[in-house]
Amino acid sequence: MKLKNLSLLIMVLLVADQALKIWVKTHMHLDEAIIVFPDWFQLRFIENKGAAYGMHIATSGAFDWGKLLLGIFRIALSCLVGWLIWRLTKRKDTPKGVLVGLALILAGAIGNIIDSAFYGLIFSESTPYTVAHFGGHYAGLMMGKVVDMFYFPLFQWNSCPRFLHFLVDSNNYFFGAIFNLADVYISVAAVYLLVFQYKFISK
Template identity: 25%
Template sequence: MRYYILALIVIIFDQATKWMIVYSMDLHDQIELIPGFLFFTSHRNSGAAWGILEGQMWLFYIVTVIVIAGIVYYMNQMKDESPFLLMGFGLVLGGAIGNFIDRIFLQEVIDFIDVIIFGYDFPIFNIADAALSVGVVLLIIMILIDEWNNKGVNSDE
């Protein structure tokens, strides 16, 4: 249950920050938070990361519903597994739903976190995107650890 609460916290934080951006900044306005590194930039995206598949909302609807259903299924099946695995699922679930809300009601996603890393202007993202990314990294790490542990067990035979 606590990992569904984590997902809910991500959704609330994501939607609240997007609401603050929409109501306090005009589209393309920018606020510098850390000089030369971190900005809030009001941006909209009708595609996926880096604008991939722009305008293909029907595809995002289908994929998101499948992802959400799969995550809920696995969270219920693996409720006694590692807390890090379930935390990864909770973060991915919250991020997926956060961006899904935008796509349903706005037909685009509100992005605003703008980072420049070593001169590279990273694509603008939001809290849902960050939760998705961290959640996927956690899931990958936990899968790799599980594989490593299973190979260690199987190699002793």
């Protein structure tokens, strides 16, 4: 698979991710939910300062060093994956699935980097009662919040054991994480590569 085709794929994935995030950011109030399919699929607008699926590195003090370190890690990961894609396109034995999987991971990482790096500079801050607009400023470079919107409250697990509480949200819905397209890219690609391309990766 040619590098040009992979670059085009990454660009298409990035545009889709950013278009959805910008629409949500500029058309929905923070914490607002749109019911797509009753009882199991919502578009629910939240923002988080951390990693995929709303996770966050807790830090003390006025400056969020955890968020900065996370941003640096994402950039380093993106550079590594980009270099790996470039190297693997030169090998004739590289399966197309491996290259597509890595392209998904790179698109997902860059998608969330864009949120963190620039959203604080170009958007006003979202609140539960206002919709953000372009031209605002609520945080510095690398300090923006990541926009999430996919929520699947499939069923409640009211008796969830304490050590498994990370699997439920505040309303005890199983897998209550709210996530975005970039998270989907990374998760789907990681599972695919580990399950279906394990032999090639292990080499």
